[in-house]
Amino acid sequence: MKTGMIILAxxxxxxxxxxxxxxxxxxxxxxxxxxxxAQFSQVDADLxxxxxxxxxxxxxxxxxxxxxxxxxxSLANARSAMINAKTPSEKIAANDQVSSALGRLLVVSENYPxxxxxxxxxxxxxxxxxxxxxxLQSRRVYNESVQQYNADLVVFPANIVASLSGFQREDAYxxxxxxxxxxxxxxx
Numbered sequence: 001m002k003t004g005m006i007i008l009a010x011x012x013x014x015x016x017x018x019x020x021x022x023x024x025x026x027x028x029x030x031x032x033x034x035x036x037x038a039q040f041s042q043v044d045a046d047l048x049x050x051x052x053x054x055x056x057x058x059x060x061x062x063x064x065x066x067x068x069x070x071x072x073x074s075l076a077n078a079r080s081a082m083i084n085a086k087t088p089s090e091k092i093a094a095n096d097q098v099s100s101a102l103g104r105l106l107v108v109s110e111n112y113p114x115x116x117x118x119x120x121x122x123x124x125x126x127x128x129x130x131x132x133x134x135x136l137q138s139r140r141v142y143n144e145s146v147q148q149y150n151a152d153l154v155v156f157p158a159n160i161v162a163s164l165s166g167f168q169r170e171d172a173y174x175x176x177x178x179x180x181x182x183x184x185x186x187x188x
Contacts, residue, residue, distance in 0.1 A: 025161040032149040036170060039142040040088055043174070046135040047082060047095055053131065054079045054102075057124045061105060064115035068108050075101040088172035095135075095174070102128070139174040146170045 058072055065071075078097035085091040106125075109115050116122075150169050153162045161167075 021157065022161055022164075025158050026165050029149070029152060029158065029162055029165070029167050032145070032152060033167065033170075036142070036145045036149055039138070039145045040172075043135065043138040043142050044091060046131060046138045047091065047098075050098065050102075050128065050131045050135065051079050051082050053124060053128055054098075057105070057121075057128065060118065060121045060124060061109060061112075061115060064112045064118070065108055071101070071104050071108050075105055077101075092172060092174055143173050146173055 054075060058075060061068070062072060075098075078094065078101040082091065082094040082098050085094040109121070152158050153167060153169055
């Protein structure tokens with residue numbers, strides 16, 4: 001009788017310990033998932049800040065580079081895509097469009113010395129540069145959060161808890177545009 005009670009107590013203790021481990025792991029994954037959402041909100045706020053700067057930049061450039069309508073249209077379309085994007089994947093794709101269009105706009109601005117000398121344009125460029133740095137840092141922290149969460153999903157016993165609790169892998173990483181990997185050619 002006494003041995004049966006000890007075995008029963010040990011089994012009860014093991015079940016309680018296993019349950020605590022399950023709950024602890026599930027809570028950790030839930031916190032990480034919320035952390036990803038919070039980090040993406042920061043990225044989203046920085047992307048919105050950049051999108052808000054674009055109309056002023058376009059108007060300033062328009063005054064000097066009236067014939068560059070194609071660049072202005074692509075930037076306006078990219079900004080619209082950014083504003084209308086709903087999911088992280090859509091926002092990441094729209095971010096790539098905005099980055100590409102902004103890059104073309106800044107290249108065009110090099111052809112207009114009066115524009116480059118304009119104080120408003122200089123201030124907008126400075127503000128945009130600071131915003132781009134904030135976006136870069138926010139993207140880095142977001143990607144690290146996604147990486148940590150995804151890594152925790154595949155580690156035992158978290159992988160069992162994740163599959164029983166319905167946690168799924170996050171695949172919405174910010175990545176470098178393949179075109180951005182090539183250094184521009186500078187000629188004098």
